[in-house]
Amino acid sequence: MAFASVCTVRPPDAASPPEAGVVVMRGVCKSFIRGRNVTEVLRGVDLVVPQGSCTFLVGPSGCGKSTLLSILGCLLTPDRGDAWVLGQHLPSLDECGRQQLRAARIGFVFQRFHLLRGLTALENVAAPLALAGMPPVAARRRAAELLEAVGLADHAASDIRRLSHGQCQRVALARALANDPELILADEPTAALDETSGRQVMELLHRLLSEFRKTALVVTHDNRIFPFADRIWRMEHGQLFPWQPAPLAMPLSLVS
Amino acid sequence: MSLDLIAIKTLCSDRGKLAMAVVGVAFSVILVNVQVGLFLGLMRKAGMLVDYSQADIWVGHQRMHNVDFARDVPRRWMHRIKAVPQVERVEPLLIGFSEMTLPSGSFESVVVVGLEPQATMGRPWNLDSDDWRVVARCDAVIVDAFDSDKLEAPQVGELREIGQVRVRVVDQSRGILGFLVTPYVFTTFSRATQLLHRDPRHCSYFLVRVEPGADVEAVCQQIRERIPDLDAYPAATYSRISQQFWMTRTGIGLSFGAATVLGLIVGLVMVGQTLQSMVLDRRSEFAAMKAMGATHHQLFRILAAQSTFLALVGGLVGLAGVILIHQAFSTPRAPIETPWWLTSGSLGLVTLICWLAALVPYLHLRRIDPLLVLQGN
Numbered sequence: 001m002a003f004a005s006v007c008t009v010r011p012p013d014a015a016s017p018p019e020a021g022v023v024v025m026r027g028v029c030k031s032f033i034r035g036r037n038v039t040e041v042l043r044g045v046d047l048v049v050p051q052g053s054c055t056f057l058v059g060p061s062g063c064g065k066s067t068l069l070s071i072l073g074c075l076l077t078p079d080r081g082d083a084w085v086l087g088q089h090l091p092s093l094d095e096c097g098r099q100q101l102r103a104a105r106i107g108f109v110f111q112r113f114h115l116l117r118g119l120t121a122l123e124n125v126a127a128p129l130a131l132a133g134m135p136p137v138a139a140r141r142r143a144a145e146l147l148e149a150v151g152l153a154d155h156a157a158s159d160i161r162r163l164s165h166g167q168c169q170r171v172a173l174a175r176a177l178a179n180d181p182e183l184i185l186a187d188e189p190t191a192a193l194d195e196t197s198g199r200q201v202m203e204l205l206h207r208l209l210s211e212f213r214k215t216a217l218v219v220t221h222d223n224r225i226f227p228f229a230d231r232i233w234r235m236e237h238g239q240l241f242p243w244q245p246a247p248l249a250m251p252l253s254l255v256s
Numbered sequence: 257m258s259l260d261l262i263a264i265k266t267l268c269s270d271r272g273k274l275a276m277a278v279v280g281v282a283f284s285v286i287l288v289n290v291q292v293g294l295f296l297g298l299m300r301k302a303g304m305l306v307d308y309s310q311a312d313i314w315v316g317h318q319r320m321h322n323v324d325f326a327r328d329v330p331r332r333w334m335h336r337i338k339a340v341p342q343v344e345r346v347e348p349l350l351i352g353f354s355e356m357t358l359p360s361g362s363f364e365s366v367v368v369v370g371l372e373p374q375a376t377m378g379r380p381w382n383l384d385s386d387d388w389r390v391v392a393r394c395d396a397v398i399v400d401a402f403d404s405d406k407l408e409a410p411q412v413g414e415l416r417e418i419g420q421v422r423v424r425v426v427d428q429s430r431g432i433l434g435f436l437v438t439p440y441v442f443t444t445f446s447r448a449t450q451l452l453h454r455d456p457r458h459c460s461y462f463l464v465r466v467e468p469g470a471d472v473e474a475v476c477q478q479i480r481e482r483i484p485d486l487d488a489y490p491a492a493t494y495s496r497i498s499q500q501f502w503m504t505r506t507g508i509g510l511s512f513g514a515a516t517v518l519g520l521i522v523g524l525v526m527v528g529q530t531l532q533s534m535v536l537d538r539r540s541e542f543a544a545m546k547a548m549g550a551t552h553h554q555l556f557r558i559l560a561a562q563s564t565f566l567a568l569v570g571g572l573v574g575l576a577g578v579i580l581i582h583q584a585f586s587t588p589r590a591p592i593e594t595p596w597w598l599t600s601g602s603l604g605l606v607t608l609i610c611w612l613a614a615l616v617p618y619l620h621l622r623r624i625d626p627l628l629v630l631q632g633n
Contacts, residue, residue, distance in 0.1 A: 066630045075547060075626050103549020110629045114544035118269020119262065127262055128548050136258050175548075187630050 022215040023049035028081035043238035059235035074098035107176030111188035122156040146174035166197030184216040263561035280526025281570020287519025288602040289578040295512040297591030302435035303495030311377040311463035314494040322501040326460035342470035348459035352452040357417040370448020377463040382430040396426040403439035419451040431588040528613035535617040546626035563610035571603045
């Protein structure tokens with residue numbers, strides 16, 4: 001889908017974030033033009049994601065969760081407001097700077113994995129390392145360590161087409177960690193998985209976050225995984241609100 | 257794990273598309289080599305008499321343009337050529353068209369080539385007897401074994417008629433075939449004048465051998481200055497002039513060139529189609545790579561590695577095909593000349609074509625939005 005920004009107003013001075021946090025957003029706005037209609041998706045979003053936390057972003061489809069994630073992943077720029085990711089002021093970064101920030105310090109987990117067909121699990125995990133210019137032998141060694149960390153050491157040489165969805169998402173998790181990023185952005189990581197696989201993937205993510213001291217922002221609809229969140233934000237009408245799910249909606253038995 | 261390996265493994269994972277592209281490249285290599293090879297073979301035949309003559313210089317009537325279509329010049333000018341400094345030896349050669357009567361009562365046009373029995377230049381080669389002097393025998397002519405079908409299988413010792421004059425086949429050569437479909441018949445100079453009904457005081461060419469170390473171009477220039485009615489060319493130059501005669505008069509170069517270009521276009525389309533289809537199939541994967549920080553330069557490198565791989569594999573398959581076709585179909589009648597520069601040049605050309613074919617998919621790839629993977633696609 002093609003998007004076009006309505007405006008790109010940049011603040012004159014935005015050298016450092018006003019408060020501590022891996023992600024800090026202040027009054028972020030984003031609109032899209034679709035045909036003759038201007039859709040205001042984000043309307044002054046304020047958000048702080050503390051270091052080492054696992055923050056969930058929930059809300060109905062089309063409410064702007066993915067747009068927010070795209071801005072944090074340096075794939076979109078805000079029209080107005082300030083956003084800092086890992087201390088970098090996003091509106092001040094050019095395309096090259098955003099690409100470098102994305103490649104070196106942010107890991108992505110996608111809903112449909114988007115692993116490279118034709119490559120083994122090990123090669124898929126090593127792919128971002130190859131993009132980062134790591135020598136092949138070192139990249140394979142690092143990929144093997146990560147596969148071991150996600151419990152897929154035995155499947156390192158398996159073609160990803162032969163792995164189950166749950167295994168694929170675990171490979172994708174390992175890939176997201178390959179470049180040792182400080183921030184993991186996960187877009188509906190359990191949406192394509194059954195309950196058991198989803199739980200296993202979230203348990204794994206939770207363990208890896210504490211083991212590798214990472215921060216994660218997870219966009220999800222899946223109320224089965226809410227217990228894994230340190231904090232949940234709900235997006236409504238282009239704005240974020242702190243949210244506490246109803247206790248009955250939380251399958252606490254899933255918490256490891 | 258390198259980008260090149262990622263490129264090749266993802267390409268090889270779709271064997272159907274890989275096979276299609278390899279066939280396309282192999283087809284291009286085969287078509288380029290066979291078409292250009294046939295063209296070179298034909299062109300070689302056009303200058304064959306000159307190339308194998310062992311003469312340094314060919315002298316003929318002013319504006320001579322094809323070895324088979326000569327205009328007579330006075331034979332006495334031979335002495336004036338002999339007088340040119342650094343000329344070691346001069347021999348006359350007579351060439352012209354006549355007709356051979358066949359046992360079935362039919363007849364066949366032939367090109368009669370007449371040389372002195374003691375000639376050292378312009379003689380037929382690859383003779384069965386390996387002895388040119390057999391031509392000194394009574395009524396002797398030499399025909400080529402590869403023209404056997406046209407001449408209704410003439411045997412050594414058999415009598416025939418050329419230009420209503422009786423001749424006897426005394427030997428056979430193997431592989432002296434001109435650009436024309438007309439067979440060559442070699443005989444003595446004096447007998448050739450009878451078969452062609454020509455004035456023995458004239459000849460078609462003077463074949464000249466210069467002294468060792470002599471400047472051939474300078475000798476040619478001196479011959480032209482001494483006898484302005486004559487043209488003189490180094491053998492290689494006259495061979496090229498004879499070939500260009502056919503190229504410019506028949507458009508054969510255009511015909512073979514068009515087929516060659518067609519082959520390259522087929523390769524371009526098939527490789528381009530394969531890479532484009534792979535990019536379309538893997539839009540989300542490329543989008544994910546972009547999201548992970550892959551630069552356009554890195555993505556282009558992936559496509560370039562894939563097109564280079566296709567060029568190499570397709571090129572090798574194509575070369576194997578060229579070797580098979582050469583073994584099976586190359587004959588002296590239709591030779592397929594595949595010198596090293598043609599095979600290596602065709603590989604280089606096909607590699608360029610493959611890189612070119614990667615450009616359109618690359619432009620498509622540039623437009624892939626990494627946001628694609630964050631929209632549930």
